[in-house]
Amino acid sequence: MRILIAIDKFKGSIPATTAAQAIASALNQVLPEADCDLCPIADGGEGTAEAVVTALHGEWCQAATSDAQKRPVTASYGLVRTAAGHLEAVMEMSAASGLAMVSDLPLDPAAATTCGTGLMLQDAISRGAQRIVIGIGGSATNDAGIGMAATLGFRFLDASGAPLEPVIASLDRLAAIEPPQTSFPEILVACDVNNPLLGPHGCTRVYGPQKGVADFEFFESRLQHLASVASRDLGVDHRDVPGAGAAGGLGFGLMTFCKARLTSGFDLIADLVHLRERIAAADLIITGEGRLDAQTLHGKGPMGVAEMARELGKPIAAFAGAIEAEEQLRTRFDLLCAIKPREMPLTEAMQRGPELLTTAVLDQSHALLRLLTTP
Known part of the structure; x- marks a missing residue:
C-alpha cells in the first residue's frame, strides 16, 4: 500500500x-x-522552498546577501534537478528581505530595500539556474523591487543622468531607468494575493502599515511615478495586474524588471512536485x-x-x-x-x-x- x-x-x-x-x-x-x-x-509563502526541496530531493545552497536594512546575512534556497536535467532554484524573498529578519530594529519603510532578494537571485543565476521559482510572502519592504532591480544591473537615474540610490525615498527624482545588457532565466512568482500596485487596495495602504508606513501619499506618489517611468522606458505597465502589489510591490518589480510571471502559489508548487x-x-x-x-x-x-x-x-x-x-x-x-x-x-x-x-x-x-x- x-x-x-x-x-x-x-x-x-x-x-x-x-x-x-x-x-x-x-x-x-x-x-x-x-x-x-x-x-x-506550500502556497508560495513561508516553507515553500523547504517543501519543494524535500519533495524533490533537492539540495540547499547558501547565498551571501543582506536583509531589508542592508545588514549582511546568509540566505538559504534550494536547487533541484528536473527529470529533463534542467537546474531550477526555489527560494523565498523573506529569506533575505523578510519582515521577521528586521524585527529587532525600528521600522523604517522608506529605507527598506529588496537588494538582498536581488543578491539571492544573482547567486542562483551564477550557479546556472535555468528557472527560478520565488515565493514573495512576508516582506519588510515597500519599494516595488527597485532594490532588487539595482542589484541585477538596472540603473535609476536623475535628470542629470546621475544614479539614484535605489530606495523609495529617491523616486521623486527619478528621470530614467536604464536596463542592463543581460537577460534573465525564466522566473515564476508564487503569489496568492490579487492586490494591484496602487490605490486603496494596493500594497501601500493594505500591507504598508504593518511595515511602518504611515504617510501613504509619500509612497503612493513615488510608486506612481516609478510605474510611469517604467512604462515609458521599459515598454511595460504592470501596475494594475493582480498581484503587482504583493510583497510591497515586488510582484510589480519582478514582472517589470525580470519579465517574471505571477501564478497561484499552490498550483505552482503542486506542478513542481x-x-x-x-x-x-x-x-x-x-x-x-x-x-x-x-x-x-x-x-x-x-x-x-x-x-x-x-x-x-x-x-x-x-x-x-x-x-x-x-x-x-x-x-x-x-x-x-x-x-x-x-x-x-x-x-x-x-x-x-x-x-x-x-x-x-x-x-x-x-x-x-x-x-x-x-x-
Whole structure:
C-alpha cells in the first residue's frame, strides 16, 4: 500500500517537512508494510522552498546577501534537478528581505530595500539556474523591487543622468531607468494575493502599515511615478495586474524588471512536485495544516489536495491543530482529526506539535486502515 503525505506547515508549530516525517514515523509503527511518499506542500509563502526541496530531493545552497536594512546575512534556497536535467532554484524573498529578519530594529519603510532578494537571485543565476521559482510572502519592504532591480544591473537615474540610490525615498527624482545588457532565466512568482500596485487596495495602504508606513501619499506618489517611468522606458505597465502589489510591490518589480510571471502559489508548487501524479499512484492521501476552517474551502493547500484526490477517486484524511466548520469540511474529506486536546492551552499544544501529531495518527490508525481497505 502507498500512502501520500501531502501536508502543509502548522504555522508557528510544525514545518511541513517535520509534519510529514512525524506522520510517516507513526504510520510505520502500525502499518509497517506501508510505503510512505513524503510530499510537503506550500502556497508560495513561508516553507515553500523547504517543501519543494524535500519533495524533490533537492539540495540547499547558501547565498551571501543582506536583509531589508542592508545588514549582511546568509540566505538559504534550494536547487533541484528536473527529470529533463534542467537546474531550477526555489527560494523565498523573506529569506533575505523578510519582515521577521528586521524585527529587532525600528521600522523604517522608506529605507527598506529588496537588494538582498536581488543578491539571492544573482547567486542562483551564477550557479546556472535555468528557472527560478520565488515565493514573495512576508516582506519588510515597500519599494516595488527597485532594490532588487539595482542589484541585477538596472540603473535609476536623475535628470542629470546621475544614479539614484535605489530606495523609495529617491523616486521623486527619478528621470530614467536604464536596463542592463543581460537577460534573465525564466522566473515564476508564487503569489496568492490579487492586490494591484496602487490605490486603496494596493500594497501601500493594505500591507504598508504593518511595515511602518504611515504617510501613504509619500509612497503612493513615488510608486506612481516609478510605474510611469517604467512604462515609458521599459515598454511595460504592470501596475494594475493582480498581484503587482504583493510583497510591497515586488510582484510589480519582478514582472517589470525580470519579465517574471505571477501564478497561484499552490498550483505552482503542486506542478513542481508532480502532486497529481503522486496522488494517482497512492492508495490513501493524508493532508492538513495548523487550522482547517471555512477559509480552507477557498483554495488553501489542503483543499487543493482534497480536490485532486476527489477527482482521482482517492480517499483523503486531514489532520490539523484545530478544526472549525467541520460539517462543511466533512463533505470534502473522508477523515478529519484535530490533534490539539480540547483542554490543552494553545501555547502548550504548539510547543508539543510533533508529539501531538504522532499521537493523533496512532489513535486514528484503525480509521486510516479502513480507508485503505474500503473499495
